Amino acid sequence: MxxxxxxxxxxxxxxxxxxxxxxxxxxxxxxxxxxxxxxxxxxxxxxxxxxxxIRDDTSHKQALEGAEYLSTQDxxxxxxxxxxxxxxxxxxxxxxxxxxxxxxxxxxxxxxxxxxxxxxxxxxxxxxxxxxxxxxxxxxxxxxxxxxxxxxxxxxxxxxxxxxxxxxxxxxxxxxxxxxxxxxxxxxxxxxxxxxxxxxxxxxxxxxxxxxxxxxxxxxxxxxAKNNDYRLETMILAQYCYTAQEKCNQQVKKAIELAFSGHHKKLEKDLTQARNALEQSRVSAKLHQVAVNETLRHLTRRKRRLIDDIFQAWEYDRLVDNGQLMLDLCSDKIQEANNRQTKISASKTEYILIGISLFTVLDFFFFITQFSREAMSRPTLDHNDGGPSTLLTMIATIPADTMFFAGIVFAGLIFYAYKKVKG
Structure with missing residues (x-):
């Protein structure tokens, strides 16, 4: 040479x-x-x-289905x-x-x-x-x-x-x-x-x-070529596809950060933001990939060969796969946080219900003590029973402090049994 x-x-x-x-x-x-x-x-x-x-189709192309496949030059x-x-x-x-x-x-x-x-x-x-x-x-x-x-x-x-x-x-x-x-x-x-x-x-x-x-x-x-050189046109498309995917991945990274912050700090606000960010980034990534796949399908053969070569050198598929991994990670973390919050909420509800039950037990002991003493002091309350109730008479003779203590002990036994069942 x-x-x-x-x-x-x-x-x-x-x-x-x-x-x-x-x-x-x-x-x-x-x-x-x-x-x-x-x-x-x-x-x-x-x-x-x-x-x-915008490309104008000729009249004969408009009359045909799948007219986009009639051109092999553009x-x-x-x-x-x-x-x-x-x-x-x-x-x-x-x-x-x-x-x-x-x-x-x-x-x-x-x-x-x-x-x-x-x-x-x-x-x-x-x-x-x-x-x-x-x-x-x-x-x-x-x-x-x-x-x-x-x-x-x-x-x-x-x-x-x-x-x-x-x-x-x-x-x-x-x-x-x-x-x-x-x-x-x-x-x-x-x-x-x-x-x-x-x-x-x-x-x-x-x-x-x-x-x-x-x-x-x-x-x-x-x-x-001065205008529309196919190599530069292909590179422009490739850089857009790669950068748009990078943007989608960056959105997912922000969602992951919010998801981990909300999980560790129990911040419901961060979890809500993470859910919204995840949903938006997932939709953006999926729509982007659909658009890219449709566009690649309609490229001329030389452009398609060139962009495949560029994507291979850039490891574009790995970028897309990494974005999907991040989506899965963020989704799993949010689901884990949701499950954790659901479990915490269920535990709180159970404790509230057991608390109400314990107070109901104490209230029962107070009520039976009060009713038994009223029955002893007001015989008309049991005139249909044929005589004073032996059980009420016995309860009426028990000191109030003893009944209160018994109620506490009984409530404690119920709570202990609940804890044993829950493990």
């Missing part, structure tokens, strides 16, 4: 950074429904910076709601808006001067940070104002007091075939991919065996 040397390397790059946003479709909404599409079309009419993901289903474009000096910014209050910020950088991979990475991250912080507030303000003009209850707003959390950014070097013959480019690309899952991809790219390496955080794409 022939090589050449350039003295002033300039680099083009694209960064993809997930971040939280303050609005989303209502949980459980079908974004492909006629109502959702109508809302997105109204939003596009209000804000011309928005591009929505995806016929997408999780993305819309794109928002923003031009800055020296870069282009696109916000890819998804459900679950998430967006992927795409920053296209060009003309970056760097001699080695470390300096290049630092410059890319620095310029990405500047682009996001400059555009994020404008994006939130414009989209929120546009959404509030809609006459729809499909959109919900949350956490509007502060900007959303910014997650991990991925960095993609954009190369062309001419650059691959340059020795400096080869050195930087080799160093760039050295800490990824497959550093050997660098040699395969130079040999023309691969046109991309996309495994973890640092990527390389050769001859990237």
């Amino acid at each position: 022939s090589t050449k040397i350039t003295s002033d390397p300039k680099w083009d790059a694209i960064t993809l950074c997930p971040l939280d946003i303050t609005f989303a479709l209502k949980l459980g909404s079908d974004q492909s429904s006629a109502n959702s599409i109508e809302v997105l079309e109204q939003l596009r009419d209000i804000n011309p910076s928005i591009q929505i993901e 995806d016929v289903s997408t999780l993305r709601l819309f794109k928002w474009y923003f031009n800055q000096q020296n870069c282009e910014v696109v916000y890819h808006v998804f459900p679950n209050q998430l967006a992927i910020c795409e920053v296209r950088l060009s003309g970056i001067h760097a001699e080695n991979a470390a300096d290049l990475d630092n410059l890319v991250l620095q310029r990405t940070d500047e682009a996001i912080h400059l555009s994020q507030g404008i994006f939130e303000q414009q989209i929120t104002q546009s959404l509030r003009q809609l006459d729809s209850n499909l959109v919900v707003f949350e956490n509007q007091a502060h900007k959303g959390k910014i997650y991990w950014p991925s960095r993609t070097l954009l190369l062309n075939q001419q650059q691959l013959d340059d020795t400096k480019t080869q050195a930087v690309v080799t160093q760039w991919l050295s800490d990824t899952h497959r550093p050997q991809d660098a040699e395969k790219i130079f040999a023309g065996q691969l046109n991309a390496s996309m495994t973890w955080l640092k990527y390389v794409v050769v001859d990237c």
